[in-house]
Amino acid sequence: MLAIAACAGAPPSRHEYEHGAMGTTFRIVLYAADPARADRAAAAAFARIDALESVLSDWNAASELCRAAAAAAAAPGHPIALGDDLVRVLARSQAIAAATDGAFDPTLGRCTQLWRRARRRGELPEAAALAEALATTGHRHVTIDAEQRTLTAGRAGIAFDLGAIAKGDALDQALAVLRDHGLPRAIVDGGGDVLAGAPPPEGSGWIVGLAELSADATEIAPIRHAVALAHGALATSGDSWRALEIDGVRYSHILDPRSGIGLTERRLVTAIAADGATADALATALSVGGPDRAAAWLAHFPGAGARIEWLTASGMTACAFGVWPPMMSAPIESKESRRER
């Protein structure tokens, strides 16, 4: 009895966890009064992420995604049965593709496979191979029936790549697991995309540093600003270290679905949304569409917003669209200013 009373009265303390999955590192920070419960909840959340990876990965031919895509590609017009996780992510992908005029397109799988090979070899994909791959793409050629839980491909050879949304969905599912364990004061990070639950006990939000575009593509820009985030997601896409550079032209790992070619514009997008899947996919879509399309596309997503930075001949420009900043935005101390004190 005494032990229980002491535990119930204990103030929540901070617990941190890390786990490799989906080609990146996931991190959980949460507040809990009972360390054993915190450990159990984090382990369950990471197990959920691992389970999702085995469903949603296009890096693993045995995943449910790859098997369903192969079946659909071989039998256009025939519905293929899907599990709950796959149907949820594919249905959300199709909705976001429609709202962004196909700038986010989950059917780019054949093209992204060519670009991964291109990066390994350090040479652009051959034009004929690219044209052949492009002919298999197009979110409009796919029907997801969420009620019947089926996928039907309208053209042969289709392949999916959920790399721009599945990490965000994993954040959503992981936070749900933490909540189910009675631990809502948590934040989950997947390779820089984050989803915050209830704020930490001592503040109104989780402080998240914002990535910035560096004029010199070979350098990581210092983090100079932070936002406070609670009950929402923040994802960054665009200018990346996964770029391929050929003859002085830098091609992003994000493709323009119209051409199947990596973006060459220097842009960095930070998107916020109510959930991780939407923020993740929107950051990618807005990297393709840029500042001209941002306001129109964001209007489809209540509560969503974005900050876009881009490089022009005259220098760096930044603009905010929709709901921005998430709660509050403040400059954070640089290492230099801390050292000066």
Ligand code: FAD
């Ligand atoms: P985002 O902008 O969020 O996504 C860009 C990625 O989405 C591209 O790399 C491409 O795959 C795809 N894409 C490109 N253009 C578009 C477009 N216009 N519309 C839609 N999608 C587009 N990496 C590994 O190295 N090894 C692994 O084993 C591995 N397994 C993974 C398993 C899963 C389930 C997932 C989701 C990812 C995996 N990754 C793996 C990929 C890795 O983590 C990626 O870097 C990540 O998914 C890309 O995220 P991002 O935030 O960098 O960019």
Ligand code: MG
């Ligand atoms: Mg992303």
